[in-house]
Amino acid sequence: MYFVYDIGGTFIKFALMENNGNIKMKDKFPTTAKSAEELVAQMVEKFLPYKKAVKGIAVSCPGVVDSEKGVIYQGGSLLFMHEKNLAEMLARECHVPVVLQNDAKSAALAELWLGVAKDVHSATILTLGSGVGGGIIMDGKLQSGYHLMAGEVSYMESDFDTEKLRGEFFGRTGSAVELIKRIATKKNLTDKKDGEQVFALIAHGDEEANAIFNDYIYGLAVQILNIQYLIDPEIIAIGGGISAQPIVVERLNEAVAQIKAANPFHAAKPNIVTCRFQNDANLYGALYNFFIQFADEVI
Structure with missing residues (x-):
């Protein structure tokens, strides 16, 4: 034991x-x-x-x-x-x-041991929670990096402001907790952490909830494309509590396809799947x- x-x-x-x-x-x-x-x-x-x-x-x-x-x-x-x-x-x-x-690396190891990364050449695991955790699997081994920071995707930036010399951290823009909070606030929900109620709104076609969700998904899809170009893993697996909602990976695949269709120079083909473990x-x-x-x- x-x-x-x-x-x-x-x-x-x-x-x-x-x-x-x-x-x-x-x-x-x-x-x-x-x-x-x-x-x-x-x-x-x-x-x-x-x-x-x-x-x-x-x-x-x-x-x-x-x-x-x-x-x-x-x-x-x-x-x-x-x-x-x-x-x-x-x-x-x-x-x-x-x-x-x-x-986050532990979550990746779970998938390597008994999950979706068990029999693949390489994988990137993205855990969507209060931030965005990352784990990189190459040739069946977890990658740590020279400074032990391989996979620390929360620190990646987007929308960089050259005057302030800073942008939005991916850990915030990709946060599932922040997504739920934004939608709950917009819809005046009592519980700002109620993911089930938020996703019920999305599933039933609420326009305001879906607008916020779509912005979140497209931002995540862009970073997934970046990761695919940089590491070229066989799969990119989405984990965290939010991954229990099938619509997340479904919309991510749709968003990647739409981004690629709008720009024919895109050649990456990320295979986005859901983690086994949550x-x-x-x-x-x-x-x-x-x-x-x-x-x-x-x-």
Whole structure:
């Protein structure tokens, strides 16, 4: 058995998982820690009841992650984790091997292990959530990059302003959370995070909701074309909670076709598909990352 954590800005999921990815137990607790030490204490508390059955700990977390050393840089929404060796801190308390991986890269690893990237030459995984997470698979391996930032697509810019020397980050323009918030605000919905109600409006042809959704889709389609030209993956897989809505990938494929038809110079042919894993992707990917680092554990 393995104990797996998925550290998010709102909740920290944890699960007891078997070698084959079967989840025996899963729960979560609010992300309330204000320091690395407090976070570790909370994580250890959840681990202790299961310690006798656990061979190792796998963690998915925000930030730029040195998976080999177990060090987090920047920390994403948990800035207090900057330059902290979370793997070492947990291993000291739990007395089992601990490995870390960035959350978006964990989602990509989940697809590589048991999902849509399992039998392909190459893939780019885009996870649409509060930002846009990215993971690049080439020749069956996750790419980290020289500075550990391969796939950090949230930092890509668009609509660059030469006077201000800045543009809109893709992490904001491609944010599913922002999309839902914009439509909910426009339609005066009480709950600005109610994705189901928002997509019900889209599905029923609401003009205002569809206008905002179409702008979002075209912006995403342009970045997908850019990624296709740069990396030329066999597939580009869309993940995150929003990917459960079939209309997202359907509209993306339509938008790419329309952009290409309007400009015959476009030669890229992105194959856009839906990820297999959604909310539990980071748990599966974190566990597979453990197997990669401890090859003898791979089934």
